Amino acid sequence: MDLQLKDHVALVTGGASGIGWAIARGFAAEGCHVALWDRSPKVTEQAGQIAAEFAVRTVGLVVDVSDEQSVIQAQQHTLEKLGIAEHIVHAAAIGSGKFGFPFTKLQPADWRRVLDVNILGMVHLAHAVVPALLEAARGTMVFVSSVAGQIGSQTDPPYSASKAANINFAQCLAKDLAPSGIRVNSVCPGMVQTPLNRGVWESWNADQPPEKQRSYEAWAGDKIRQVVPLGRWQTAENIADMIVFLSSPRASEVTGQTINVDGGFVMHW
Secondary structure (H helix, E strand, C coil), X not given: CCCCCCCCEEEEECCCCHHHHXXXXXXXXXXXXXXXXXXXXXXXXXXXXXXXXXXXXXXXXXXXCCCHHHXXXXXXXXXXXXXXXXXXXXXXXXXCCCCCCCHHXXXXXXXXXXXXXXXXXXXXXXXHHHHHHHHHCCEEEEEECCCHHHHCCCCCHHHHHHHHHHHHHHHHHHHHHHHHCEEXXXXXXXXXXXXXXXXXXXXXXXXXXXXXXXXXXXXXXXXXXXXXXXXXXXXXXXXXHHXXXXXXXXXXXXCCCEEEECCCCCCCC
């Protein structure tokens, strides 16, 4: 299926690793030029790899989405190098780094950085990129949320709450921007083998007595069998495929939606 994205420009936050990296490559495979924003210094090298592999133009910028000025400067640099990014994907996110069940195991201070990155980060991004989309009167935005934002995952309450905010803000934006022809959706991964997912296990495992500690593979395998009807991991590429499709003209009537790519973990009417 031709997604009609050739020579468009996409911008992916959190683009240097994990799901963000798969999304950036997914756009490039469709002929999109790509801006990768990430806190990691390796983002410049990663952008170069995509340019070489797919023969598209790229830019890799070190950006802290929790810093409004960093986001504003990155947007200006992206405009200068690639032009207007018509397709915005916000994949940058962090967890608390702690196992949060019960929630009293955490302190209010454990929430602050998660909310700064996962909530204020999306707000900074929206304020920086939407004026250009409005000027162009076209474009798409996708927020990478999580099934944790729908079911109140107890493993990391700050992360779970922030992902619920991603979904809600995406719906607000979808209503605001629809008259200008701009579509906004959320995509919720289920169980994906990312550093964030492994970090949940590490925090849980460290909290267990020696006789109850388990390998990551055993812990995650049991969880998948218990909660995922398809009984398997989702991959970063599975998530990227959905996001690239939602960003394309093939999904022209889809906005304000929350799409789960989770093997059936969470089902809705």
